[in-house]
Amino acid sequence: MTTGGRQMDDITIEAMPTKELFVHVLTRDIRLEDAVLDLIDNSIDGAKRLRPAADARFDDLWVKIICSSERFVIEDNCGGINVHTARNYAFRFGRDPKMAPTPNSIGQFGVGMKRALLRFGRFFRIESTSESEHFVLLIDVDNWLRDPEWHFRFDTVRARAPNEARGTKIIVERLTEDAAARFPTDEFVTALKNSVESRQQDYLGRGLAVWIGPARIGARPFQLLFDEELKPSRREKVYFGDSDTPVRAEFIVGVAPSSPMEAGWYVACNGRVILAADQSRITGWDTVTDDGVPKYHNQFSRFRGYATFDCIDAGKLPWNTMKTGVDPDATIYQDARREMITMMRPVIDFLNRLDAEKEEPEDERPLTRLVESARPTSFREATGYTASFSVTVSSKPRGPRMTNILYKRPASKVEELMQAIGARSAKDTGERSFDEAYRRYVEGDEE
Amino acid sequence: MTASYKKIDYRLRPAKHAERLIIAEIGGRLRFFDIHSYRYVGLGSPYFADFKLMHRALGISSMLNIEAMERDRERFNWNMPYATIDMRYGTTDTILPALDWTMPSIVWLDYDDQLSQPKLLDIDLLVRRAAPGSLLLFSVNAEPPAPPGQRRNASGDEASRSDFVEALRAMVGKDRVDPSLKHEDLQGWSAGRVYRRIMTAVIEATLAAANAVITQAERRRRWRQILNIEYKDGARMLTLGGVLYEESQEGAYLAGAFEKLSFFRDDATAYRIEVPRLTLKEMAHLERSVMHSPDEVHELPWLTPKERRQYLQLYRYLPNFVPAEI
Known part of the structure; x- marks a missing residue:
């Protein structure tokens, strides 16, 4: 048996990956929007290499995306890729452990860019100007698939010209069928804008300009309600604190203006949001909100939770390769999820009490008044967090706890009874007949 | 409640x-x-x-x-x-x-x-x-498990006749319940x-x-x-x-x-x-024998060996009071 020209003996098994695995299999699981986000993440990592400080501003840096039925273009001024990196790492499938990683990077598996390009089309033109070099690389995927070798070839390599702007421009052509169909639609562009806004808001907030067509995506920082008597909680935890690459976790929970679509947990790794408005078991939501009693109201639409994980070594963070979710089995996340549950319980308890206030007369709803008068504040700028979510206004329901009774009877019978006892409405009929039964069967006992 | x-x-x-x-x-x-x-x-x-x-x-x-x-x-x-x-x-x-x-x-x-x-x-x-x-x-x-929100009655009402396993799932979340568990295992x-x-x-x-x-x-x-x-x-x-x-x-x-x-x-x-129902006088009498093994105590023949044993295991923790308003 021969493979790739090499002779194999009888007990050796071929394990070499095929190119088709990368072109047809790895591209299957990722959505087009998420693949675009992956490319923007690469630009952001470039920005981080240019400005490594944790809170560095990116005001003059930009990423521009244009997509049509013919081509996809992404261009940035975030520093460019140097020839050494391009030759040895950037276009290899999988991260080479010898490569010096970008501290706190958001691309870490060495698949993002390649997978995105293959997801979009079959011809790529990559042009990049770094500190001292400029290169152009053309890749025709169909030719590459026919080639037994695993090489790409530069089209141009030269020194950077004086004053030549640094940055990278990637053009994808011969789009895949679904990319060609979806790229020109408003539906796709809107979904992409929403994804960028929620998933990369940390960087947008630091000044990075992301343009999709003619529109710049604005930063819309998360907000929480603050008041002297209503304080969101914040908790920090350091994992592997005695190692060179500790993971710093921060958990924040509180309430916000009511929005069923935005309620839930947000989980970010190195600033990149990987889960947004999550209300699933991944974030422990079901454990806390499902006490076995079915819920009829959207009473949790004010809940907001933010869990952020930061580490110099991106490989230690609990995310999946598509950055669309957490790795729920990661030991850090196993512990963090329990912290999240602990922290959200007082908030859920509060929201249940808030919901119960609907049964009270309008002037006896202190919790409702509290959330309506509290001021929304951007959660990064806020001060005055507590260790555990606290509400100091007492809900103190005066009088006994009330419960509803709901039942149906034939309308004609209800009307007969209404007339017989002189009630004003079906509700009144129900209440009066209950009171009558109570007098007869409960109070009657005590005589 | x-x-x-x-x-x-x-x-x-x-x-x-x-x-x-x-x-x-x-x-x-x-x-x-x-x-x-x-x-x-x-x-x-x-x-x-x-x-x-x-x-x-x-x-x-x-x-x-x-x-x-x-x-x-x-x-x-x-x-x-x-x-x-x-x-x-x-x-x-x-x-x-x-x-x-x-x-x-x-x-x-x-x-x-x-x-x-x-x-x-x-x-x-x-x-x-x-x-x-x-x-x-x-x-x-x-x-036995009662569906949340429903009170369990000692004698079989609606709730207690329903499937215990379902009720347990509602109480603690279904992922915590072993799928091989049967109604009878919860009686x-x-x-x-x-x-x-x-x-x-x-x-x-x-x-x-x-x-x-x-x-x-x-x-x-x-x-x-x-x-x-x-x-x-x-x-x-x-x-x-x-x-x-x-x-x-x-x-x-x-x-x-x-x-x-x-x-x-x-x-x-x-x-x-399990607290045996003994009179104060019986309790006082049995306590004289507490240093013996319960099996060797044969006094008060009207008590069953089990009652004697229960008392001698527990006597240090049992209340010995008579109702009194103070």
Whole structure:
């Protein structure tokens, strides 16, 4: 048996990956929007290499995306890729452990860019100007698939010209069928804008300009309600604190203006949001909100939770390769999820009490008044967090706890009874007949 | 739901009384720290029987009470036996995460209703947050599962005829219920065994997750079950108790010699508190023979050997009072 020209003996098994695995299999699981986000993440990592400080501003840096039925273009001024990196790492499938990683990077598996390009089309033109070099690389995927070798070839390599702007421009052509169909639609562009806004808001907030067509995506920082008597909680935890690459976790929970679509947990790794408005078991939501009693109201639409994980070594963070979710089995996340549950319980308890206030007369709803008068504040700028979510206004329901009774009877019978006892409405009929039964069967006992 | 303290006078329940004294005896054997440095955290009824005992028997003076019935605040404050008890009004969901857990504690979450998701989350929180050296006790109603929101009646009403397994899933979440479990496995005292297994599974999973991110081996946490008690004054109840400590404190755990106590149980076999109904005179007479093995005591021939044995195992923990108003 021969493979790739090499002779194999009888007990050796071929394990070499095929190119088709990368072109047809790895591209299957990722959505087009998420693949675009992956490319923007690469630009952001470039920005981080240019400005490594944790809170560095990116005001003059930009990423521009244009997509049509013919081509996809992404261009940035975030520093460019140097020839050494391009030759040895950037276009290899999988991260080479010898490569010096970008501290706190958001691309870490060495698949993002390649997978995105293959997801979009079959011809790529990559042009990049770094500190001292400029290169152009053309890749025709169909030719590459026919080639037994695993090489790409530069089209141009030269020194950077004086004053030549640094940055990278990637053009994808011969789009895949679904990319060609979806790229020109408003539906796709809107979904992409929403994804960028929620998933990369940390960087947008630091000044990075992301343009999709003619529109710049604005930063819309998360907000929480603050008041002297209503304080969101914040908790920090350091994992592997005695190692060179500790993971710093921060958990924040509180309430916000009511929005069923935005309620839930947000989980970010190195600033990149990987889960947004999550209300699933991944974030422990079901454990806390499902006490076995079915819920009829959207009473949790004010809940907001933010869990952020930061580490110099991106490989230690609990995310999946598509950055669309957490790795729920990661030991850090196993512990963090329990912290999240602990922290959200007082908030859920509060929201249940808030919901119960609907049964009270309008002037006896202190919790409702509290959330309506509290001021929304951007959660990064806020001060005055507590260790555990606290509400100091007492809900103190005066009088006994009330419960509803709901039942149906034939309308004609209800009307007969209404007339017989002189009630004003079906509700009144129900209440009066209950009171009558109570007098007869409960109070009657005590005589 | 009416608070259970309105239905039962806790002082008159003999098995509960015995349980309290058993817990105090364990407290007295804690060797991790000076017992006076411990804090007691409880869910006291207005009788505060556990608080009085923890202070009188162990000398603990730092105490904190969690009470959900905020409406009865005035009554609770008035009945508080020691002015320094820190009274916190609210549910355990809200109060437990807000407490400072840096001091070693004896925590007894003596719930009077059935196991539920929130109770399992309380257990999870304590196992992660309680200071090493703490004694943790969890008591729940051990009657067969009733769907949440429905009261279980002793005689077969609608709720008790419905499938116990479904009810259990609704109580604790379906992922915590072994798929091979059958309705019959939840009848009578068997239900308590299932509850204990679920509680223990939560403790183990929580510890495994917490320890997986602790790099120093001597800081890893350990749970040792000491108590697995069943009793029935009215409804069936179960108490799971144990100590939580770091590996470096193994010596202090061993020094407590908990395994020497007759009620020590570190496995699924429960210690059942059964109080024989004897007259005061019979009790006094039997007590003369307490140093003998119960099998060698043949006095009071009208008592069954089982009654004699039950009394001689438990007499130190039983109430010997006559009703008296003071």
